[in-house]
Amino acid sequence: MTDYEVIIAGAGTGGATTAITLAQKGHSVLLIDRKERDKIGDKTCGDAIGGHHIKELKDMIGLPDLPKDVIEYEVAGLDLYAPDREHKISMVGPTTRGVSFNRLAMGQWFVELAEKAGAEVLASTRVKKLQFEDGKVSGVTIQTDTSDEKHLTSKIVIDATGATGMLRRQLPESSPVEKVVAKEDQMVAWRDVYETPEYEFDTPDMLEIYWNQEATLGGYTWVFPQGPHRVNVGLGVMTIPGYTHPKKIFENFVVPNWDFMKTDLKVIDSSGGIAPIRRPIDTMVDDNFMLVGDAACQVNPIHGGGIGSSMLGGVHAGEVAHEALETGDTSIDGLWAYNPRYMESYGIKQASLDVFRWFLLNVTNEEIDFAFEKGIVKGIDLLSVSMTGKMNIGKGEKFKRLLSGIGKIPLLLRVQKIANLMEEIKEVYSEYPDSPKGLDKWKARLEPIYKEAKNI
Ligand SMILES: Cc1cc2nc3c(=O)[nH]c(=O)nc-3n(C[C@H](O)[C@H](O)[C@H](O)COP(=O)(O)OP(=O)(O)OC[C@H]3O[C@@H](n4cnc5c(N)ncnc54)[C@H](O)[C@@H]3O)c2cc1C
Known part of the structure; x- marks a missing residue:
C-alpha cells in the first residue's frame, strides 16, 4: 500500500x-x-x-x-523582422491567433x-x-x-x-x-515586463520577433505588447561555447535599439530563465x-x-x-x-524543428536580409514549418523563388538539404519503437542526421 x-x-x-x-x-x-x-x-x-x-x-x-x-490581450499574429529591421514577414491566420496572458x-x-x-x-x-x-x-x-x-x-x-x-x-x-541535457540544447533568456505610459504600441495585437545572428545567435529578441501601454520584451540565446549572457545583450542591444526603451518605463518584472530547445x-x-x-x-x-x-x-x-x-x-x-x-x-515535429535549428545557426544576417528582401521566404512557409515541422515549398513556386534568389544559390541548396533531413528525421520518429527493447537501435539512427544537420 x-x-x-x-x-x-x-x-x-x-x-x-x-x-x-x-x-x-x-x-x-x-x-x-x-x-x-x-x-x-x-x-x-x-x-x-x-x-x-x-x-x-x-x-x-x-x-x-x-x-x-x-x-492580458488577444493576439492576432506575429511579425518576424529581418536583421535589417526594414523587411518583415507577417504571419496572420487561424493558427496564429492566441493570447498574451x-x-x-x-x-x-x-x-x-x-x-x-x-x-x-x-x-x-x-x-x-x-x-x-x-x-x-x-x-x-x-x-x-x-x-x-x-x-x-x-x-x-x-x-x-x-x-x-x-x-x-x-x-x-x-x-x-x-x-543530462547538453548545454547546446538549452536556451538562456532575459526578459522585462513594462508599462509604457509615454509610448503607445501601434499594433498591440501583433507579437514581434527580431532575428539577428550577430546579437542573438541561435535565438531572437521578442517584443510582445500586452496592450497599447504594456510590453513583455526579452531575448534568448543558445548556450553554445562563447555565448554572451542574455542580460548583457539586453543592455547593449535591446536598450539602445528600441524607441520605447528610451521612454519613461514602469518595470513590472525583470528576470532570467532557461529552457531546453x-x-x-x-x-x-x-x-x-x-x-x-x-x-x-x-x-x-x-x-x-x-x-x-x-x-x-x-x-x-x-x-x-x-x-x-x-x-x-x-x-x-x-x-x-x-x-x-x-x-x-x-515530438515528431519537435525533432524536425530541432534539426532545422542547427541549420539556422549557420545562416548569416546578410543571407536572411537577402531572403526577406527577395521574398524567398514567405510567411506561409514559416507558418507551415512551425506548425508541422515540414518545409512545404510547392514545385512551380519553388522554381520561381530559386530564380529570384539566383545570387544566393548555395543558401537555397542548403535549404533544400535541410528540408530533406527534416523529412528523414520525421520518418525515423514515425518508426519510434513500440517497446523499450528497440530504443538503442532507434537512437543510433538519429546521430547521423544530427551530424549532417550541424554541418550544412
Ligand atoms: C524566458 C522564457 C520565455 C518563455 N516564453 C514562453 C511563451 O511565451 N510561451 C510558451 O508557451 N512558453 C514559453 N516558455 C517556455 C515555458 O515557460 C515552459 O515550457 C513551461 O512553463 C513548461 O512548463 P513545466 O510545467 O514543464 O515547467 P515549469 O512551468 O517550469 O514548472 C515547474 C514547477 O516545478 C516546481 N519545482 C521545481 N523544482 C522543484 C522541486 N525540487 N520540488 C518541488 N517543486 C519544484 C517549480 O516551482 C515550478 O512551479 C518560455 C521559457 C522561458 C525560459
Whole structure:
C-alpha cells in the first residue's frame, strides 16, 4: 500500500495538467511545488500562447475557456523582422491567433483546476530525492523550510520540475532515460515586463520577433505588447561555447535599439530563465517513473514555447499512467505507450524543428536580409514549418523563388538539404519503437542526421 497512486513533483502547467487528467479519472494524486501556494505560476516567460493549444486541451480533457483575469490581450499574429529591421514577414491566420496572458494568474488557474478535479496540492515543499526499492522508483523525499525530511511512497512518480529535471537527474546510471541535457540544447533568456505610459504600441495585437545572428545567435529578441501601454520584451540565446549572457545583450542591444526603451518605463518584472530547445528526451519513462513538460524537453526548439506542449505531454502522461494503474503494470513496459503517443502528437515535429535549428545557426544576417528582401521566404512557409515541422515549398513556386534568389544559390541548396533531413528525421520518429527493447537501435539512427544537420 502506497501513500498515493501518483506523486507529481512540480505544479507548473505540465504537472498541473497531469494532475487534472489523473484526478478526473479518480486516482489519488499529490501535486507538490516548492513555491508558496499563491506564487505558483510566477515564472520568467514571454507570456504568449497560441489559441490552438487551448482548443486542443478543451477537446482532450474539457479544459474550460481561459478566464478573463488570465488574458492580458488577444493576439492576432506575429511579425518576424529581418536583421535589417526594414523587411518583415507577417504571419496572420487561424493558427496564429492566441493570447498574451498574466503568467501568475495562468499558473494559479491551473492549480485550482487540479484541486477542483480532486488532486491534493502541497505548496512550499521541496521534492529533494527520488526513493528506490529494489532498484526501482518507489517515492520521494520532501522537505519544507520548517520541517524535517519526510518520505512519501507512490506507484508512479512524475518529474514535472521544469528545466532542471531535478528528479530525472537522480535516476541511476543504468536507466535508459537521459539524465543530462547538453548545454547546446538549452536556451538562456532575459526578459522585462513594462508599462509604457509615454509610448503607445501601434499594433498591440501583433507579437514581434527580431532575428539577428550577430546579437542573438541561435535565438531572437521578442517584443510582445500586452496592450497599447504594456510590453513583455526579452531575448534568448543558445548556450553554445562563447555565448554572451542574455542580460548583457539586453543592455547593449535591446536598450539602445528600441524607441520605447528610451521612454519613461514602469518595470513590472525583470528576470532570467532557461529552457531546453531540443527533441524530447528519447524515453520519457522508466519503471514507476515519468517525465512531463520541460523536464521531458517538451519545448518547441525554434521559438522556445513550451506551455502548450507541456499541457499536451501532461494529458498523454496522465492517460497512460491511468491505463498502467488500471492494469497494475507501472513498469517501463506498462508506461511505454506514453513515448509513441507524445512523439506522434508533437515530438515528431519537435525533432524536425530541432534539426532545422542547427541549420539556422549557420545562416548569416546578410543571407536572411537577402531572403526577406527577395521574398524567398514567405510567411506561409514559416507558418507551415512551425506548425508541422515540414518545409512545404510547392514545385512551380519553388522554381520561381530559386530564380529570384539566383545570387544566393548555395543558401537555397542548403535549404533544400535541410528540408530533406527534416523529412528523414520525421520518418525515423514515425518508426519510434513500440517497446523499450528497440530504443538503442532507434537512437543510433538519429546521430547521423544530427551530424549532417550541424554541418550544412
Ligand atoms: C524566458 C522564457 C520565455 C518563455 N516564453 C514562453 C511563451 O511565451 N510561451 C510558451 O508557451 N512558453 C514559453 N516558455 C517556455 C515555458 O515557460 C515552459 O515550457 C513551461 O512553463 C513548461 O512548463 P513545466 O510545467 O514543464 O515547467 P515549469 O512551468 O517550469 O514548472 C515547474 C514547477 O516545478 C516546481 N519545482 C521545481 N523544482 C522543484 C522541486 N525540487 N520540488 C518541488 N517543486 C519544484 C517549480 O516551482 C515550478 O512551479 C518560455 C521559457 C522561458 C525560459
